[in-house]
Amino acid sequence: MRRADVCVVQIAECFRDDADILCNPIGISPIIGGRLAKATFANEVVMTDAVSVLAANIIPLGDETAERVVESYVPYRTIFDIVWSGRRHVMMGATQIDQFGNQNIAAIGGYEQPKAQLLGLRGAPGNLINHRTSYWIPKHSTRSFVKGVDVVSGPGYDKMRSLGAPSNKYHDVHRVVSNLGVFDFLTPDNRMRIVSVHPGVSVEEIREHTEFEIEIPEILEESRFPTEIEIDLIKSIDPDGLRYSEVDDE
Secondary structure, three states: OOOOOOHHHHHHOOOOOOOOEEEOOOOOHHHHHHHHHHOOOOOOOEOOOOOEEEEEOOOOOOOOOOOOEEEOOOOOHHHHHHOOOOOOOEEEOEEEOOOOOOEEOEEEEOOOOOOOEEEOOHHHHHHHOEEEEEEOOOOOOOOOOOOOOOOEEEEHHHHHHHHHHHHHHEEEEEEEOOOEEEEEEEOOOOOOEEEEEEEOOOHHHHOOOOOOOOEEEOOEOOOOOOOOHHHHHHHHOOOOHHHHHHOOEE
């Protein structure tokens, strides 16, 4: 069993218990994991085809000619109604993330004089304040899991507290999945903690690759392997094995 397959299953698990919302995974592994969740235990979510269609069936990754069972059309003009109502769970990437869940996809070195320009803020500041968000980080290191992000693209729990209670209505940094483990913020002060470690990974390895002190629960689980049914579904969603380009087998 390869590490990338474990990661895809843990991404899918982020959408467990979601119902009647827009599941909006962004990126290779998040799309595979989101579609796996829809095909198994999260049937009640609506799944974007990554453009403007909500599709009820499994669509192979990158296959623009695949037949879609269309549940609804969601053109750009209607997305904001969904976003602002809290009925969306997006999984996106993070170049940097800190202990409170602040995310950076804008610039390294600060926006005044950045060392490297990234994607920019995009819609993150407005979107992430309004709905549940999870993150996928395929290379867990002290460069990505940092004490403080250079630019806050997506606000974490400490930033939201500074804005006051009305701004916290829908804000929810749900999970972070990396190539080493799964993390959440269910601690008294909303600091990041380990939920599970992937098979073959130790807590010390996670500590070594994290710049801040990460919380460790009394009961620490190991991320589960995909079932045979899930492996077959993953292969049908990602027949070209693109997920392996994101996660090295270590």
